Amino acid sequence: MKSNYIHYHLNLIAQKQIKDIKGFYTHFFATFLILPFIIFINLQTVPQFHWFWYAIVAWFIGLIIHWINVFAFSKMGFKSEWKERKINEIVSSNVLKEAVLDEEYLQEKYYLKAKKEAAEIKGFYVHLIVNVFAFPIILFVNLKFVPGFHFFWFALGGMLIALFFHWLGVFGFEVLGLGKKWEERKTAEILKKYK
Numbered sequence: 001m002k003s004n005y006i007h008y009h010l011n012l013i014a015q016k017q018i019k020d021i022k023g024f025y026t027h028f029f030a031t032f033l034i035l036p037f038i039i040f041i042n043l044q045t046v047p048q049f050h051w052f053w054y055a056i057v058a059w060f061i062g063l064i065i066h067w068i069n070v071f072a073f074s075k076m077g078f079k080s081e082w083k084e085r086k087i088n089e090i091v092s093s094n095v096l097k098e099a100v101l102d103e104e105y106l107q108e109k110y111y112l113k114a115k116k117e118a119a120e121i122k123g124f125y126v127h128l129i130v131n132v133f134a135f136p137i138i139l140f141v142n143l144k145f146v147p148g149f150h151f152f153w154f155a156l157g158g159m160l161i162a163l164f165f166h167w168l169g170v171f172g173f174e175v176l177g178l179g180k181k182w183e184e185r186k187t188a189e190i191l192k193k194y195k
Contacts, residue, residue: 031059033164038055041154120170123166124171
């Protein structure tokens with residue numbers, strides 16, 4: 001019973017690490033879409049003041065901190081030692097051990113996970129539909145009231161970038177090879193470290 005709980009808990013830890021790795025890759029790939037867009041907006045709107053340098057520096061500081069948190073800390077021994085101590089602490093608690101191993105709890109967990117995935121897919125489609133209806137309104141307002149400055153391009157760019165990252169979070173990792181099969185391989189790989 002204790003070994004089942006440890007295996008289950010280690011599996012949860014591995015899944016969290018995978019989620020963290022995916023989050024870093026999303027942040028990294030967003031760099032190549034968002035920073036050029038910010039530079040473009042700066043040079044189009046206020047070319048005499050290059051404020052985009054502040055955005056670039058802030059973005060890369062955030063990216064470095066994200067990398068350190070996801071990759072560097074996981075290589076350091078104190079993080080894994082702390083996790084092992086915490087696992088042993090939790091396992092020693094009989095109340096938690098019984099709750100985690102309870103069959104109804106596991107069924108409820110899988111149901112909630114499926115429900116969450118369905119909600120994420122629905123959220124993406126709602127986002128898509130809102131964009132389809134919102135953009136013509138933005139276009140109309142722009143051309144009707146400010147025909148000399150076509151700001152609708154900025155709105156369209158922002159909407160498409162946001163929609164792309166939403167798609168990436170819901171469907172894109174599967175297409176990019178970072179989907180369920182990759183998660184399973186990565187989970188098995190991470191579990192080997194703990195055995």
